[in-house]
Amino acid sequence: MLFSRKQYIWIVISCFVALILFSFIDLPVSKAIANPDPTARPFCQFMYIFGEMASSVFLVVGSAIFFRAAKYKSHPLVRVWNIFFTILTFLLALFMAVMMITFRIERLPDPTLATIIILFVLVATWILCDRFWLLKQDQTAILRLERVAYLLIVYSILLNMVINVIKPIWGRVRFRDLLSDYSNFSPWYLIQGVAGAASFPSGHAANAISAIGLALYVDPSKPGRVKKVFYFGVIWGLTVAISRVFFGAHYLSDITMGMFISISLYVFLCWLFRLKEHHAGLRL
Secondary structure, three states: OOOOHHHHHHHHHHHHHHHHHHHHHHHHHHHHHOOOOOOOOHHHHHHHHHOOOHHHHHHHHHHHHHHHHHHHOOOHHHHHHHHHHHHHHHHHHHHHHHHHHHOOOOOOOOHHHHHHHHHHHHHHHHHHHHHHOHHHOOHHHHHHHHHHHHHHHHHHHHHHHHHHHHHHHHOOOOHHHOOOOOOOOOOOOOOOOOOOOOOOOOHHHHHHHHHHHHHHHOOOOOHHHHHHHHHHHHHHHHHHHHHHHHOOOOOHHHHHHHHHHHHHHHHHHHHHOOOOOHHHOOOO
């Protein structure tokens, strides 16, 4: 479950209108609510550390799916490919989780212990997915989930590539890095060039709202569950995005563009992968 064509058009219009409005109120809003001190905003610090975990979730769940799908492959080389991809995606999930968590927690007493804990959590997640979910699925369901897993992994990789290409080119200075007189503030529509700043668009907002993709893993014959997972992704994405403004890391226009890019890429990939379920994405 995602958006109909009409709903997506409304999202485009809403984001366009919001960006026009935020051209005028970005700085005043940030001046009114932002506080980059992590001790003053522990919730924002939590979201900073864990807000982009959707990518790791896509990878570790995809790893379990690729492993279970291998048994349904008739050609030995295809089965080997699935096992290889099982290992590769799990290692990528571990790498991304370790990078996001250990490098964002200041004064971490023991990074090695933290890595071991993260590994344990990911292994436990993998086993739980396989034992209590995938083993109950028939061949048709597993092969559908495999297709979804490929889509979400491609989505996560492309999304981060797009965001991290735009950021340094746009070169917008974060609110918390502005001079005391705010003279180096720039509206979102002015490209500053490569200058070491990377506020626009928000990577946290883009990755957080991508959690709506978890709804694709849910059995499409159970629309109630699909909606619950989808709305969880929406709430998670909005919460992380807004926390970034309160933390002084982004402006309202940054998080709006980040979420818009994320949703647009997701809609495009759902169409590209030709998912036939109604909840899978925009049906063109």
